[in-house]
Amino acid sequence: MSLKLEYQPYISPEKWYTFKYPEYWEMEVIEGVPAFYDPEGSGAFIISAFRNIKGIYNLSEEMSRFLKQHKITYEPSKIASFEKSEGTLVQACEFISEGRFWLVYMLSNKNKLLVCTYNSDEVPNKELAEILTSMISSIRFLTIE
Secondary structure, eight states: OOOOOEEEEEEESSSEEEEEEEEEEEEEEEEEEEEOOTTTSEEEEEEEEEEOOOOOOOOOHHHHHHHHTTTTTOOOOSEEEOOOOTOOOOEEEEEETEEEEEEEEEHHHHHEEEEEHHHHHHHHHHHHHHHHHHHHHEEEEEOOO
């Protein structure tokens, strides 16, 4: 019988979004950006939040720009794209760059953008992949302007 993993809530200081992460994970804020990690692990989950005062975000452009920073070409066939029930648009991909595994999720709702990354020296095992999926699935925008 396996134990049920307990999660704790995180609400961004600006009250733009919330999500849940494992109780045993630690959180640090580095230059205003929250980073969440398993103290026994080798990776970190980071969420960066942005607001576009000129309008809505184009996720394809944002993902392309992010991948270009890692010398990776944006190929729509390798990007998962979907819309959540509350209208949040999502794009996601994973890749290896300079020997590190990267998982990237971008979520936008109107003029808000969240860039969620997990990077590690190792590809996540099944247990960690399930934890990351739970964390990402729990993300909710709180205020939409």
